[in-house]
Amino acid sequence: MKINKKIILISAATLMTLSPVAVISNNQSLTVQAAKKTSKKTITTDPVDYTDRYDGHGKLLNSLIKPNTTLPRLSGLLTIKGKKYYRVGKNVYIRSNAVAKLDNKNTLMLDYNSYVYNNKGKRVRVSTLKKNTPVRFYGTKTIKGVKYYRVGTNRYIKAANVRAVNGKIQYVDETYVTIKRDGVVSYTKDGQTNDTKYKKGQKIEVDQYLYTPASGTDDFAAFNDDSAVPFYRIKGKTDAYLSYLDVTPRKPMKVADYNLQHYTYAEYTQPADMPIYTINGTPSAVVVPHAATNIERQVEVDRLMYIWVPSDQKAELFYHLSSQYVMTPEGESYRLGDVKKYVGNGFVKQSDVKITGVKLDPVNTAQEAEQDSKVATANDKSVLQAEIDKSTSIKKSDAYRLTKRANRDAYNNELKSAQEVLNSKDSTIAAVKLAVWSLGQRAKGLDGKKVLVKDIKHLTKAEASKIYSVAYNTNDIHTPQYNYVIFLNFSDHYRKLTLTTKHYSKPIQDPKYLVGTTTKELNIADYATEK
Template structure:
């Protein structure tokens, strides 16, 4: 009779759409019921790899392609117990297969989200519930759970704490959350709410945030030292260090090359991909290869305080003195050319100095707007200083103080609108 009542209760829970799978505290009991009654939870997944219990690709799983992958909207059955497989939180889907729980899009036909931390269920007043539907309210890390509200498109993410991003950060949406006593919660139905901060995936999409608290760890220091170096907005190291245990808030990421302007700056000393994180309300960054476990952050697609311009037509490149950049060859330097009709004979040609031009449609970052006196035109003109050298080497004359393009030769693309650092009437002739 006791087992009959338990099976009846489980059937009722499924009928009313209770879509959290792992019921912590009674996991063995639920698993036993599932096995004895052959009752399983149905999940729908986004396209995903299927793994073996050791974390390898399961190429023998029914329905996978030659790469061991299941297609979008595949429906599977699971007992709902979260297992760790090669550092991934996974569901056992039978036949020796395991799938990452972050790939779950639906549970029993209800849209799903996946939590990234052990989490309790709360009521509408933000009060922790110890019991939810007669079970412990503790949800384990990796659990997929149904949500009530629909995802809504956004024109921008202004004012949104948590949101979703797609199409290379050109499209935005969010799952509406309720703010209770300053904390955001998602509605999971029947009077239950989950802290939004604990949700890492919604309908298999990564959850982004507008800012994330970070505590410096040994892992962030690559286990080699006890602090993290702070960089300025040009990607240059400063004397400032953040010690293990210090807390900061980060709100954006930026690729190393974008910040520094130097190709090949994407890897750390050991060859691992690194990323710069912007410290909120500052012009400072920290570089992290390992150890960031927070929500995804929007990425700066260009450096702070710079402007991107596009060259309208082939245009001369200028020095800081308003003269053309010259590709110079020593007059005594001759190139020996082979005469194809007389391969054993050569003749010499004199190579002349040439004016360097920046090509049409070239896009460049510029860091400064400045009026320069142009001797050849006997007037001052507005120029932009290039962030990174367009040319480099001893043969290019006059570029020691930077390379410039005329403002009239380019058009604005994106970024900060630069204000001239001087005026035309103050330029020294």
């Protein structure tokens, strides 16, 4: 293929007013800054990603160019089959959008066609700079509250149209996204569908780009090559997120992680088994083997506190485990029931772990920890008794009844543990205080509530989906005698909800182990309300 390398120069008058803008293009206006003839023309590739190579026909070549590689710039900006390239070798080209720097000088990359302005913010009637074009720049300037990049003498472009500076992506805190097709819906952070439907081309303001708890679920990852799907949070909404598969963003936002924004994780860093400690500063019977995978050696924690360690006669900082269980496998292959160990209120030493996510501050002092290592009196336990007494009303509440079984189990386990602390004559003040706090935390985790609907007799699909989840949570009740599976089904245009439960004598869904099947109609009003 013959490439026309003819360069058309703009008029001398325009050149004088627009210089210096280093954009070289094929079959379009050229504007350049005066430079020394001895300067070497080079291209520096993306500092992070590998760069593809192409031949003169725009066909992808096999090998890649390493990040942050400096190459000879052997042509101006060329157009091959509608794409922009630079020639960097014999029949070797790279896309213009892979350029981080021209001639090792400050360079920006446009992601939108850009008008040119003067230092008053008034548009100058010169050629528009095209997107995916590398442009030399010479500093920034704020004009009437708007950030600009200077690209020539008294010539500026808006920062809003710049995708990268010297190869570094320019992330924004807020932007808007454009809906790709009719019928797109938003989701809650847990993946439930919201009612509002959006039209193709509709623009929505967003203020976060992040992985939510639903990102890695099959409902979303299956449509993204089994990779977790990030979401854009709709600005001004409490729980409405748009899948990145359904929208096109105006500007890039740095992806965050919902879990790291809201929770704290401790990764064990020692070359040994990970001990789990008690509130009394002694190792428990449970350890996480060193042979466990990294996932098991990273635990969620929710409190940092001093605990008196009697063997060392000093107080040390410990993190409290969020879960009442830890996984203790001796490798990657195991049965869940064999390695899931109950620890109740377990701790890991601060000195043994590395923390990510939300930073936690100590809730007590070393002196208080020493004082609380004493045996609790009846008066010390009175607060715990009051917390336990709340359980009667809590268990009658929607918060308890409609929440996930795991949350109910966690509260019940904590309630049992609190009762044991209350009844033990050896319980320390620290153990009593921890029991009060932990039982209160488990009560806060009871987040069940009825779904708010417009008309309970005419449910929308999104409303029915949320009711389905609440009804499942409510009826997912542990039965030690049998292994069971529950099925819920809406019918009659979401007016009827039926629960079917199958009980098996073994943990295998095989008809020969089926003990019995029960079916009953549920009252939708038990899970939804119009108020």
